[in-house]
Amino acid sequence: MEKVKLFTHTDLDGIGCAVLAKLVLKDADIEYAVPGNIDRKVRWFIEEEQFEHFDRVFITDLSVNEETAQIIQAHCRDKIILLDHHKTALDLNQYPWAKVVVESEVGLECGTHLFKEYLKDVGVYTDQFDDFVENVRRYDTWEWYYRFNDPRSKKIDDLFRIYGRERFMAYLLDTLPHNPVITFSEQDELLLTMKEEQFKRYLHRKNRDLLLYRIGDYTAGVVFAEQHISELGNELAVKHPECDFIALINVATGVSYRTVKDVDLAKIAQSYGGGGHAKASGSRITSSQRKQILDILFEQKEKVEAQDKKPSILQKIQWFTIFQPKQNRTKK
Numbered sequence: 406m407e408k409v410k411l412f413t414h415t416d417l418d419g420i421g422c423a424v425l426a427k428l429v430l431k432d433a434d435i436e437y438a439v440p441g442n443i444d445r446k447v448r449w450f451i452e453e454e455q456f457e458h459f460d461r462v463f464i465t466d467l468s469v470n471e472e473t474a475q476i477i478q479a480h481c482r483d484k485i486i487l488l489d490h491h492k493t494a495l496d497l498n499q500y501p502w503a504k505v506v507v508e509s510e511v512g513l514e515c516g517t518h519l520f521k522e523y524l525k526d527v528g529v530y531t532d533q534f535d536d537f538v539e540n541v542r543r544y545d546t547w548e549w550y551y552r553f554n555d556p557r558s559k560k561i562d563d564l565f566r567i568y569g570r571e572r573f574m575a576y577l578l579d580t581l582p583h584n585p586v587i588t589f590s591e592q593d594e595l596l597l598t599m600k601e602e603q604f605k606r607y608l609h610r611k612n613r614d615l616l617l618y619r620i621g622d623y624t625a626g627v628v629f630a631e632q633h634i635s636e637l638g639n640e641l642a643v644k645h646p647e648c649d650f651i652a653l654i655n656v657a658t659g660v661s662y663r664t665v666k667d668v669d670l671a672k673i674a675q676s677y678g679g680g681g682h683a684k685a686s687g688s689r690i691t692s693s694q695r696k697q698i699l700d701i702l703f704e705q706k707e708k709v710e711a712q713d714k715k716p717s718i719l720q721k722i723q724w725f726t727i728f729q730p731k732q733n734r735t736k737k
């Protein structure tokens with residue numbers, strides 16, 4: 406059996422790939438990543454020659470930047486397979502190990518469906534988890550809403566958010582093999598109802614706080630939000646047809662963009678250092694931007710280390726360089 410490593414995204418589409426890897430390929434080593442850290446993780450994996458321990462390495466529902474792509478090309482092009490559906494990653498198709506498809510005969514693509522097609526092509530998958538894969542695809546592309554008007558896919562994503570990644574993953578690995586069509590227990594339905602009610606209250610508050618801004622040539626509805634991002638973006642877009650797009654700001658992570666009108670948000674996010682799809686994209690808030698926010702909020706401030714925080718590698722290096730000369734001096 407091949408030893409497999411999988412780098413995948415943390416959302417439902419990302420864990421969909423992890424579920425297929427575990428169920429179909431059995432012995433797969435899963436590592437979760439986000440657009441903000443995938444390059445660092447993949448480069449470390451190559452530089453430290455970790456890839457030597459694996460026969461095959463997948464990167465799913467995520468893409469790498471040009472610099473990382475060149476490192477892959479130079480050092481492990483025969484082992485890595487990257488499968489993604491983000492429009493801003495299409496340039497990676499110049500590399501034989503990358504397959505970026507935005508749309509195919511099924512509709513809009515997603516990571517889990519591309520991974521399923523790959524497994525089918527190499528002959529290890531037939532159709533046992535097709536219902537799950539299709540629901541992941543419908544949720545990730547919002548076809549559940551725009552094309553099928555069927556909330557089942559969204560309920561699966563809601564359940565994933567309620568359960569949390571590890572618990573949901575365990576639940577899927579346990580149930581899918583003998584019950585490939587996901588059903589909702591009475592308890593699940595109650596949790597889903599509670600989540601729906603909580604969302605409605607959140608939406609009401611966020612809609613009240615929404616600000617309209619002119620950004621470049623566009624009118625944007627801007628709101629600070631850290632929960633229910635996809636759903637909130639969509640509902641606010643429906644409520645605000647006067648906007649071109651909605652920007653949801655989570656200071657801790659970044660900005661999510663959702664279309665109202667037909668504007669290319671992949672381009673807009675790219676101009677702020679991000680990427681994504683035409684209808685939904687994102688850009689990061691950098692640590693220096695967060696520092697600027699702190700400068701605005703608190704005039705007189707000084708950074709102090711928290712007690713229960715492990716020192717970062719950078720801090721360790723700093724300590725090392727500070728303490729080293731002193732040790733040498735005492736030896737003399």
Ligand SMILES: [Mn+2]
Binds near residue numbers: 419466490515516
């Ligand atoms: Mn995806």
